[in-house]
Amino acid sequence: MMKDDNFLKEHNAKALWHPMGAPADSMAQPPKIITGAAGVSITDIDGHSAIDAVGGLWCVNLGYSNDVLKGAIADQLQSLPYYSAFAGTSNPAAIEASVAMQDMFAADGMARVFFTSGGSDSVETCLRLARQYHRLRGQPTRTKFLSLKKGYHGTHFGGASVNGNARFRTAYEPLLPGCFHLPSPYTYRNPFHETDPAKLAQNIAAAMEDEIAFQGADTIAAFIMEPIQGAGGVIVPHETFMPLMREICDRHGILMISDEVITGFGRTGHWSGARHWGVKPDMMSMAKGITSGYFPVGAAMIGEKVAEVFETADSAEAGIYHGYTYSAHPVGAAATVACLAETQRLQLDQNAAARGAQLYAGLQGLAAKHDIIGDLRGGHGLMAGIEFVSNRDQKTPMDMATMKRLHENIYQAGVMVRLVMHSVVMSPPLIITEAEVDKIINAIDAGIMAL
Ligand SMILES: Cc1ncc(COP(=O)(O)O)c(C=O)c1O
Numbered sequence: 001m002m003k004d005d006n007f008l009k010e011h012n013a014k015a016l017w018h019p020m021g022a023p024a025d026s027m028a029q030p031p032k033i034i035t036g037a038a039g040v041s042i043t044d045i046d047g048h049s050a051i052d053a054v055g056g057l058w059c060v061n062l063g064y065s066n067d068v069l070k071g072a073i074a075d076q077l078q079s080l081p082y083y084s085a086f087a088g089t090s091n092p093a094a095i096e097a098s099v100a101m102q103d104m105f106a107a108d109g110m111a112r113v114f115f116t117s118g119g120s121d122s123v124e125t126c127l128r129l130a131r132q133y134h135r136l137r138g139q140p141t142r143t144k145f146l147s148l149k150k151g152y153h154g155t156h157f158g159g160a161s162v163n164g165n166a167r168f169r170t171a172y173e174p175l176l177p178g179c180f181h182l183p184s185p186y187t188y189r190n191p192f193h194e195t196d197p198a199k200l201a202q203n204i205a206a207a208m209e210d211e212i213a214f215q216g217a218d219t220i221a222a223f224i225m226e227p228i229q230g231a232g233g234v235i236v237p238h239e240t241f242m243p244l245m246r247e248i249c250d251r252h253g254i255l256m257i258s259d260e261v262i263t264g265f266g267r268t269g270h271w272s273g274a275r276h277w278g279v280k281p282d283m284m285s286m287a288k289g290i291t292s293g294y295f296p297v298g299a300a301m302i303g304e305k306v307a308e309v310f311e312t313a314d315s316a317e318a319g320i321y322h323g324y325t326y327s328a329h330p331v332g333a334a335a336t337v338a339c340l341a342e343t344q345r346l347q348l349d350q351n352a353a354a355r356g357a358q359l360y361a362g363l364q365g366l367a368a369k370h371d372i373i374g375d376l377r378g379g380h381g382l383m384a385g386i387e388f389v390s391n392r393d394q395k396t397p398m399d400m401a402t403m404k405r406l407h408e409n410i411y412q413a414g415v416m417v418r419l420v421m422h423s424v425v426m427s428p429p430l431i432i433t434e435a436e437v438d439k440i441i442n443a444i445d446a447g448i449m450a451l
Pocket of ligand 1: 118119120121123152153154155226230260261262287288
């Protein structure tokens with residue numbers, strides 16, 4: 001039995017430490033208690049409803065009311081709630097889910113799947129398999145990783161080591177040695193003072209060549225990037241950027257890992273972010289939209305080239321002594337099968353493209369109207385970022401007290417958004433309708449005007 005509201009409010013954040021915040025802040029300002037959700041909206045303990053423009057956490061692609069997915073999870077709990085998938089045993093749902101993933105991402109050159117419990121696990125898996133791949137090919141000195149500043153790759157030590165934001169790193173240093181970061185394709189602020197996205201892509205490519213020459217290509221295992229940087233504030237590179245990175249990786253024998261934890265499963269308007277940019281990576285890390293957030297599942301997808309090396313190597317060397325108790329969890333796998341089927345049946349890639357264009361156009365209207373919008377990013381599916389400044393000419397980041405008021409104003413106007421420092425980011429459910437997107441735009445407008 002759920003305890004009553006008074007109990008919940010009284011104990012809010014007193015026993016529970018929340019990710020991505022200071023315990024004392026949560027105690028001083030207890031978090032909103034979300035008690036229910038339906039369609040694309042959430043309801044809090046005081047009965048206030050809001051369109052969830054965050055999609056949970058970039059993940060509830062199918063919205064909150066998908067009964068096919070709920071039914072699949074419930075049925076699987078009845079027939080087989082758990083069994084290990086460590087080598088030696090499998091389960092029907094895991095087999096089905098693996099084929100569904102293979103089918104969905106064959107166009108990206110992906111051949112095999114390794115299931116995990118979430119995005120950080122998937123990144124960790126890709127980084128490890130990248131090193132092992134080179135060992136199997138007789139190049140054991142290839143151990144280093146390249147990545148982008150502003151990138152987010154989860155919170156395991158491997159992922160944090162390739163993360164490109166000090167916030168996720170400094171308190172936990174020293175991190176993995178041998179990780180090097182290139183500038184982000186962030187036209188609004190970058191060390192080249194370059195506002196042209198195509199030229200910025202060229203500059204970063206030159207910086208990458210320079211770093212590879214300095215480190216020595218034969219010491220680098222992989223380069224990891226998000227096709228669109230999400231948690232960094234929705235940073236959309238120029239269309240030439242990922243193809244340029246692909247070409248450089250190929251020329252130097254470096255594997256390319258596309259971190260698709262947010263961009264996978266239709267968010268960009270294509271089934272993967274790499275496909276959106278016309279690139280075939282060597283591996284993809286995935287999670288979130290794989291079950292629409294209904295059950296914790298992630299996956300590392302392994303491309304043909306990498307799969308072949310593992311599958312033809314001496315098996316003593318090619319043992320994957322890595323994995324999780326919940327890898328290929330039958331309930332998670334059943335959720336995956338249902339979620340992928342629903343995602344494709346509803347053609348959520350197409351809706352993401354159409355509604356994303358509408359959202360971006362609406363936000364452009366707000367940027368023209370409000371001086372405190374310094375930079376607007378989006379236009380590639382249902383991801384958008386609005387960077388707020390107190391002085392447009394100086395690009396002075398808006399102070400956090402104002403940002404918190406803005407967040408609350410927008411919530412009171414009926415829409416939940418997410419703050420990333422002085423940016424507001426959005427990644428609504430991919431089932432969202434035209435009228436609901438209009439409500440998001442209007443609520444942001446109202447929230448700014450109420451400042
Ligand atoms: C691109 C990317 N990689 C990895 C992760 C980590 O995923 P998780 O929080 O499921 O561990 C995230 C989470 O937001 C992400 O956006």
